Amino acid sequence: MNSEELILVTGATGFLGTQLVRELLDRQPHARLALLIRGRPDQSGHQRADLIVPPDERHRVQVHSGDVGQRNCGLETTAWQRLSAETTRVIHSAATVRFDHSLDEARRINVEGTRRVLDFAVGMRQLRSLAYVGTAYVAGERSDLVRESELAVGQSYRNTYEQTKAEAEALVRSRLGSVPGVILRPSIIVGDSRTGVTSSFKMMYWPLKIYARRLWRTVPGYPDAVLDIVPVDFVAASVARLVFDGTALGSTVHLCAGPRGSATIQQVARRAAEYFDAPEARYVDPKLFFAAIRPLLFISLWGRKRRVLRDGRAYRDYFTMRMQFDTTNAERLLEPAGLRPPPVLDYLDRLFHYCVASDWGRKPVSAQ
Numbered sequence: 001m002n003s004e005e006l007i008l009v010t011g012a013t014g015f016l017g018t019q020l021v022r023e024l025l026d027r028q029p030h031a032r033l034a035l036l037i038r039g040r041p042d043q044s045g046h047q048r049a050d051l052i053v054p055p056d057e058r059h060r061v062q063v064h065s066g067d068v069g070q071r072n073c074g075l076e077t078t079a080w081q082r083l084s085a086e087t088t089r090v091i092h093s094a095a096t097v098r099f100d101h102s103l104d105e106a107r108r109i110n111v112e113g114t115r116r117v118l119d120f121a122v123g124m125r126q127l128r129s130l131a132y133v134g135t136a137y138v139a140g141e142r143s144d145l146v147r148e149s150e151l152a153v154g155q156s157y158r159n160t161y162e163q164t165k166a167e168a169e170a171l172v173r174s175r176l177g178s179v180p181g182v183i184l185r186p187s188i189i190v191g192d193s194r195t196g197v198t199s200s201f202k203m204m205y206w207p208l209k210i211y212a213r214r215l216w217r218t219v220p221g222y223p224d225a226v227l228d229i230v231p232v233d234f235v236a237a238s239v240a241r242l243v244f245d246g247t248a249l250g251s252t253v254h255l256c257a258g259p260r261g262s263a264t265i266q267q268v269a270r271r272a273a274e275y276f277d278a279p280e281a282r283y284v285d286p287k288l289f290f291a292a293i294r295p296l297l298f299i300s301l302w303g304r305k306r307r308v309l310r311d312g313r314a315y316r317d318y319f320t321m322r323m324q325f326d327t328t329n330a331e332r333l334l335e336p337a338g339l340r341p342p343p344v345l346d347y348l349d350r351l352f353h354y355c356v357a358s359d360w361g362r363k364p365v366s367a368q
């Protein structure tokens with residue numbers, strides 16, 4: 001049935017994209033993939049694809065050098081024409097996930113890149129579906145239960161990433177009349193729930209590392225702040241499933257742990273304290289910390305602790321979040337297929353284990 005499927009994937013070289021490509025190759029044994037990959041000065045798109053696609057699968061993977069930040073996604077005319085004629089599904093996962101980009105730079109990739117992919121998709125003669133990978137954090141600074149149908153409700157954003165992903169999602173929503181699309185919103189993606197393996201040590205991993213190494217134990221936040229994380233295997237399997245689900249078209253789906261599966265900062269910190277044999281975390285009111293304590297510490301601390309103080313600022317919002325993500329659409333669409341995110345506390349130890357085994361991403365870990 002899938003012999004005619006050609007799935008165009010952007011962001012294939014990323015943390016999620018790498019796992020997604022493997023998932024698509026496994027689950028859709030007759031489908032072909034077209035990967036839009038940026039070349040690097042020292043590595044062509046093909047060389048980068050070779051690191052992701054196993055040799056015995058390369059016959060069904062096309063690699064196209066491209067950049068969603070450029071006109072026509074940076075594709076050569078022949079590639080554009082071929083993909084316009086043959087693509088049946090699009091998964092747009094490419095984005096800049098940096099929090100410190102200027103608004104212009106983040107918009108260039110996240111908003112204008114999405115616009116280019118949508119413009120491309122409109123002209124695809126055989127297109128059956130487009131899955132847009134957004135983020136649950138388009139909810140910005142909300143502190144209530146976020147429904148999948150909601151987008152802009154007057155919230156403000158913590159950074160240019162959240163803002164531009166919200167703008168991009170609004171754009172996708174505005175095109176759903178002309179493009180058969182589904183919007184998928186993961187929360188914070190972490191390592192594989194079965195093995196703990198991750199290629200990305202950003203987000204939750206940095207605060208965890210400094211805590212595990214006993215460099216810091218003061219949390220400028222609330223013990224009951226919500227930590228909604230989802231393992232990359234669940235997110236990749238869900239994206240690969242939903243892009244083929246005609247009943248999902250037009251929906252927005254939270255790929256999140258949700259109120260039942262998420263944990264509090266205190267629960268996670270206690271588990272980490274046990275695992276890493278670290279002292280219990282201390283909680284300080286964040287307003288007091290940033291207004292009075294941090295400036296004083298900045299004067300009195302030197303070396304690593306001062307660097308922790310400086311770098312930790314980027315994570316401040318993750319210790320104060322109280323919003324929860326409603327997962328009604330996700331349960332309706334994914335549970336019949338046996339896909340449900342594992343509760344955060346069920347697989348934390350495996351994530352910790354991989355952090356230690358890989359020395360927080362510094363050394364390779366042989367497959368077990």
Ligand SMILES: NC(=O)c1ccc[n+]([C@@H]2O[C@H](COP(=O)([O-])OP(=O)(O)OC[C@H]3O[C@@H](n4cnc5c(N)ncnc54)[C@H](OP(=O)(O)O)[C@@H]3O)[C@@H](O)[C@H]2O)c1
Pocket residue numbers: 010011012013014015016017036037038066067068069070092093094095096097109113133134135136165185186187188189190200203
């Ligand atoms: N990680 C999370 O916790 C998380 C949570 C929620 C949602 N998401 C969403 O999931 C998606 C994937 O995130 P990720 O964590 O896998 O990020 P990532 O590891 O940084 O990967 C981003 C991917 O996008 C590609 N890309 C960036 N700019 C591009 C451009 N101008 N043209 C073509 N490709 C470009 C990157 O290519 P290069 O390799 O060439 O840089 C890379 O393949 C994003 O849409 C993100 O918003 C992520």
